[in-house]
Amino acid sequence: MKVTTCWTLLFLAGFGVVHAQDKAPLYTVAGIPDSLKKNAHAVIREESLVFRMEDADRTREINHYVVTVLDPQGDHYGHIANWYQPGMREIRSIKGVLYDPSGQQIRKLKSSDIRDGSDVDDGTMMTDARYKSYNFDYNSYPYTVEYEVEVKNYNSFQFPRWRPQDYDWVAVQHSTFTVQLPDNYPLRYRTEHIGKPKESTPEKGMHQYDWEVSNVAAVHHEILAEAWSRRSPNVITGPGDFVMQQYKGNMNSWDNMGKFFYTLNAGRDVLPEPVLAKVHQLTDTLKDNNAKISALYNYLQQNTRYVSVQLGIGGLQTFDAGYVSKKGYGDCKALSNYMYSLLKAAGIPSCQVLIHGGNYETDFIPDFTSDQFNHVILMVPQGKDTTWLECTSQTLFPGYLGAFTSNRYCLAVNEKGGTLVHTPIYNMDSNKELRRLTVKVDETGNAVMDCFTRSTGEEQDNLHGRNHNVSQERILKILKEQYSLPSYDINSYTWTEWPGKIPAIDEHMQLTVNNYAQITGKRLFLQPNVLNRSGFRLSKDSVRTGNLQLFNAIHDSDTTVFSLPLGYTPESFPKNTDLHSVFGDYHAELQVKDNTLTYIRDYKQRNGIFPASTYLSAVEFFDGIYKADHAKVVFVKQ
């Protein structure tokens, strides 16, 4: 498969504007219809993304676009940044022109001004990925930029995704997507909010697919919205047979994709003799597989840490088990592979799992096979039970994943191939925060508080991360600044952890809060909700078009007992609140007996996608919670 004809001809037209200054300017701001300026910070005037398979192991992408930036919030489009990796993906050229509102050229990009930078950041030890970037840095609005980037991929693994409208605040006047493949190479694609492509034969032996959209208006930004990728037109494409360096594979099914990853990483599970001996020493006397898994996972956590080194094909291919045992570190692939090897040595089969990590991510497309992954974890199937292991963590308990990888599809890989599986869902009963607070208020309004909190499941994820990763001194500092209290000191803070498939953290904190109650003359003012006040409200003033999405299901339950100075009786007292909606249930109540005030709050939030028509009830529900959480009690001295 070798195709070279006509390639350049196709693209000469693309950057024509640059060479045709004498003609009437094409991209005047006046040429933007008013309908496209509404809600928009930028308008894509013209875009073409062309992807061509040049050889079985080589592809080329040319992206040409002209964007008018209307205001500073659209400046994102004035800037261009493209990543590359020597030997895998190379940038052949970047061209750019800046135009004024009348479409006249102001200046051109000079290739000597392109910045070339390393992709190494705080979270990466080393990578050979780099980027090239440029910014016109223009600040007179509106202005128009034209860019063209040509990229050569030395693999046929990466296929493009086209989403003409990147954000809700950009409008699209015209955008096209073209894929050219040898005619014996069918295109796999999946579309959303757009139809089938126009097909043609651009030249002998090639087949072409074309999509286009015109006049897509920007939309008003909506909060609690579904992933933008679900709401705007887009096409995702993927290879069939592909070549990646010296490896060949096929992506027609999840099964095949799994086979490729298995082959790529096969034979990398050989443990050095002393580690094998250690595995036996740790597990031979244990009868139960769960105990063996725990022992080995604990061994992994005590002896390794996460260090990211990504060189060449190393983005996909793991360092072998010997490397990890020698260095005591690795990235997600290497650590998962190492854990896989440890389990294998103990006679326990497991699968490496490709997954897209990120808190509450839900835009994975299960019905289209493509590389939608950025992370690897491990799955240990045991009959109907499955143990999930996040191998980059030195602190998680075996079997618990957390919001970073829970509740989503992922690809489990073994010698038989790949299977799409689903990680555990942590629901409202798993994700709890139970708090009991006693508050002693003295005559001056100062308060001493004793706070016990048990957090479970995803409600303890952040706590777990914080308490394990920062020093005690820093925890105290964070606590010292975390609460919206007038002026306070943390007198003590201790915590303990309870392992399990749904882990729990208990915190015990003692605080002194100056002027928690405000005393003015004979009255005492006090806010019964001390630590769990909602800060969340929705604005009424918009017409909702998109569905609402709530990501986390939680259950918070607070009991606060105040003991007040003697002699006060209630003067003003909020009513009990009960709110019920599809989003959840809320209850707050107050009881007074002598000088004791008891406040009970119970909040359950459901997750899921709710139709746009529920928006007003969401406004009302969250408003109701906000108000109830901020209610005050007034006491008066007799």
Place this chain on the structure above:
Amino acid sequence: MKPPIICLLGLCAALFVTPIHAQDKKEKEKLPYRFGKVTPEDFKPKVYAIDSAADAVILADVGNTEYNGNSGLLEVMFKRYTRVHILHKAGYDAANFSIYLNKGYSNSTDDRVSDLKAVTYNLENGQVTETKLDSKSVFINKLSEDLFEEKFTLPNVKEGSIIEVTYSTHSFSESNLPGWIFQGEYPRIWTEYNVSIPEWFNFVFLRQGYYSVNESHSDRRQNFNFRYEPDGASGRTETVNMEAKVTDWRFISHNMPALRVEHYTTTLRNHVQSIEFQLGSITTPDGVTKNRMGSWSKLRERLMESEYFGATIDKNNGFLADVVNSVTAGASNNEEKARRLYTYVQKNFTCTDNERLTMDATSVKTVFNNKKGNSAELNLLLVAMLRRAGLESWPIILSTRDHGITLALYPILRRFNYTITYLQDGDNEYVMDASKPLLGFNHLPLECYNGHARLLTPDVPPVYFVADSIKEQSVTSVMAVLDKSGDISGSYQQLPGYYSSYSIREAVKTKGKEEFFKNAGKAFASDAAISETNMENLDSLDIPLTESFEFKLQGGDEDHIYLAPLWGEVQKENPFAAAERRYPVEIPYLINEIYTLNLQLPDNYEIEELPKPALVKLNDADGIFQYLVQGSGSSLQLRCVIRLNRANFKPEEYNDLREFYNYIVKKEAEQIVLKKKA
């Protein structure tokens, strides 16, 4: 390549050398560690007295710097040894190392690393095991054309590991004698720096910090054998083979606590315990003494002659004539001309890089044609244009607050990072920064108020921009009416200080006015309905703006109405949260906040209870808090003032400052109680 201004500084007059005398003649303290000697005993401590919460403790960090001719050229060899006990997972970062290397003017003068050894020790079954760093796990990351980073992490690091690292760097820039930082993210039990200086080099020692460092020195003779180029890289080469006096300096300190950033800090650079060396003069082996510290006038001369700074201000600038003439046409006086030129640069050029001292381009013309430039380029362009208009304008160089202070005593260029514009018109002086699109004429960004700066007129006088000179005054007034049904409606007006106005202008530019008022309304009262939003003087950048709106707050027909009368202006939390402070509080300006409320009451409610008036002072004259409230039958008035007359407070004054704000928070939370008439 960055403009090589630093190496051009030499050649002249005055010497700034601080003589230092030995402070202890006792037996030299000996480092209790040797590379490779780690015993099971060493793993015993699980916590260290210096900081029981530390995730890693640096047991020793020792640097040695000497001059030698080992490689044929005279080089500065810096050798480091460090031993760290990693106690918790959160301290794993202490096992990551980066060594920064500069490119020299030729391959043989590039900085390089040698003798890198790094070992992790773990205690396994009572035995100490070693894992060595292998050379393949040392990565070289190119950061820019002239700066590389050699980075590595130690293998096999676990909780309880001890790590040791030693390496040497070789640099061929004789004037760059590495300094030493005694403090950092992790506490240090032993931190020591030894530096051996041949008699040819006369360095000024710049020390800072709040802890004691023991210093001592002694002399010895050393033989040197190297080639050097007395006339620079392209000139003749001479060989030196001679004995010289060398002074061995030792700086040592123990139990240095970790250093963490707190609120109201310019930069930790000003506070970290450290020593730096600045070359004062060189006596070359052939006996000629050359001043290398230079003087302010030499520094100025070099800058003004550099093509990356002053050289193009007056050169080949004929192209500016047309635009300067058209911009200033019809201007009635010099100030008017300057204002117009300032605005012209501000509006027509984009700043691509903040906080720069020098230009990347080699001429003002390039900047002009590109319509963009870094902060120095835009200011130097403005200087050039002002001069073209016949005005007397010069650059001022300074260091921004986050970059650390500059010293009036020493002309050290690397301590400067910013260039602004100065104009003199008869007795009137003006300062401006053309790189900030929303800043007014004759205003500077807060970041510039960092003390000593230098005006580059021929006599290079020091000028001072101090936080104490900025009076940030905000005046807020609320006029409101409570009606019979308990609803409150009224108007809110605020005249914020100049720098608050600047922030508001920035917020409006990036998010829009609508979004600004949405947030302003929420800040005023979470359930306020606001309307008639208005902003005056938004585009009059020289003066503060005014924001105002009308508001409505729903009440209820209650027996009692409780009002927290400061609405959006209430100080809800103490900004000085930390219980103690180890270095000064540096507030960027003086504070003067004035709030007044005038509330009309309906005839069916009466005042039942008012907070008591109060007047509190901070150390007599440093600050004042005033709370006045009075009510008559149908109205009540409140006036509340917070004033701080100083911007900087010493650690020992911290507690008073914190108490002052505690009181304010308490007082401002008090409520007014109204009662329905019977």
